Amino acid sequence: MSLEIQENVPLAPHTTLGVGGAARFFARVTSEKDVVSALEFAVAKGVAVFVLGGGSNLLVSDDGFPGLVIHIALRGISAQGETITAAAGEDWDSFVEHMVQQDLGGVECLSGIPGFVGGTPVQNVGAYGQEVADTIISVRCLDRHTRGFVELSSEECKFTYRTSIFNSEMRDRYIVLGVTFSLEKGGEPKVFYKDLVEHFDGRHPTLIEVREAVLKIRRSKSMVMDPTDPNSRSAGSFFKNPIVERTRLGELEDKFGRVPFFEYGDRVKIPAAWLIEHAGFCKGYKLGRAGTSSNHSLALINRNGATAKDLIALKDKIQAGVREKYGIELIPEPVFLGF
Ligand SMILES: Cc1cc2nc3c(=O)[nH]c(=O)nc-3n(C[C@H](O)[C@H](O)[C@H](O)COP(=O)(O)OP(=O)(O)OC[C@H]3O[C@@H](n4cnc5c(N)ncnc54)[C@H](O)[C@@H]3O)c2cc1C
Structure with missing residues (x-):
């Protein structure tokens, strides 16, 4: 059977954050042969390809994605x-x-x-x-x-x-x-x-x-998906734990007192959640329809009907707050599609 290609498929239901627009083309692939056929389709149409799994590490733009989304459904x-x-x-x-x-x-x-x-x-x-x-x-x-x-x-x-x-x-x-x-x-x-x-x-x-x-x-911590728990409507940790030199940690401790850290080879990892909370973004912080989880300050959540724009505004605000106070750039963990 030939591969079915759907058009204008909403992506929000395929993501744990539940935001974002539609994919111009969408193919659910159940075999390796299907994957090759999907790629051939994209080349023939001259469109970009995005590979989608469970959508749990993904923020899709409100404008969606103008290419082909290949949804991986190979089992076994x-x-x-x-x-x-x-x-x-x-x-x-x-x-x-x-x-x-x-x-x-x-x-x-x-x-x-x-x-x-x-x-x-x-x-x-x-x-x-x-x-x-x-x-x-x-x-x-x-x-x-x-x-x-x-x-x-x-x-x-x-x-x-x-x-x-x-x-x-x-x-x-x-x-x-x-x-x-x-x-x-x-x-x-x-x-x-x-x-x-x-x-x-x-x-x-x-x-x-x-x-x-x-x-x-x-x-x-609302870190398992649970339809009854609005705090789990997230992409998990939204930022990576920053890795810094030991000298940098010393400078931070001179200025701010005790800063928690984990060993990471020659360097140290500072918990992003600690930086976020100490930069003034408590658990349950709200910005419009987006917010941080009441159970984990590192998870940005879609509180109710948020758009990708709402989540980006919150991300930008948190990054700016941490940058201003600690001089550290928080790097997002999820993948951004269609921005
Ligand atoms: C509540 C919650 C808790 C989480 N906890 C953790 C945690 O503890 N630790 C952790 O590391 N992560 C965590 N995550 C993040 C996420 O679950 C993982 O990163 C997960 O492995 C993403 O898989 P996915 O299939 O959903 O990928 P998607 O979100 O669909 O895709 C993510 C990226 O991977 C690429 N990709 C996906 N599948 C393929 C494929 N078959 N081939 C090529 N590229 C592919 C996509 O193109 C995209 O770039 C959490 C997320 C949520 C929502």
Whole structure:
């Protein structure tokens, strides 16, 4: 059957923020052959392409996108012992749940992150002391330049904090089709993160218990998608935690007293949420129909009927406030489409 291309498809319902206009063309692809056909369509029409997963790290402009949105719907999970391959369109959290139930460790702390498997290597998703880079062996992709299929090793993906080649030097070059993970049967759960350490208070939990604890903590911060929780109408953390030199941290501490930080190699990471709150944007801060979550100052939310313009105005205001007080530029984490 030939690939169906829809026209003028609203994108807001395909995103967790629920804002933005329509895609000129939209194709839901369920096979690798479909992906190639969709690319051929875009070339023939002379339009740009955007690859959409779960839309959980995305802010779409109110004017929409004048090109073709390829919505990844490839499904399937296969296992060879502890080596697991999941298609890019699999729901990430269902995949994690399935792995934990099989007593396979390595992704349990990444429970509750919305979106699809194919989106996880793009920004090297991480939470509670784990990142997908810790377990990814390789990523199967379609190379948009050569139209050939490639299997990129973890090294070739160049994973660092919220970064890979997919969202930096090779942005727009590869379409992720599947991801292969190396997990550990009966693996020791990772309990390093402060919130989890406190939760278990010295006990050795099972993988299932870690997953449940992560979900509970995330729910308390509105960091799992929940249609009944308006604070979860977000794109997760809207800004990355800034990484600064130690000398810079010293200067900030001389001026402002204690500044929290995490070690990051030779440098340190300062929690963006702390900077935002101390620059005067409390949890539950409101700017028109946009705001920050009442449970997490780092999540910008669509309070009720916000537009992309409302969210950009709030983003700009927060960035300006943090810049003015701390001289630090907050870098947004979500992808901006159609701006
Ligand atoms: C409530 C909430 C909590 C969150 N918590 C976390 C967290 O703890 N840690 C974290 O790291 N992130 C978090 N996020 C952000 C987000 O869930 C992740 O970044 C997720 O992996 C994005 O996947 P997606 O499928 O939704 O990607 P999308 O939002 O659809 O796309 C994001 C980017 O990835 C690209 N992309 C997506 N799929 C593919 C593909 N198959 N091939 C090529 N490019 C692709 C898109 O083109 C776009 O550039 C959170 C978001 C929300 C809403």
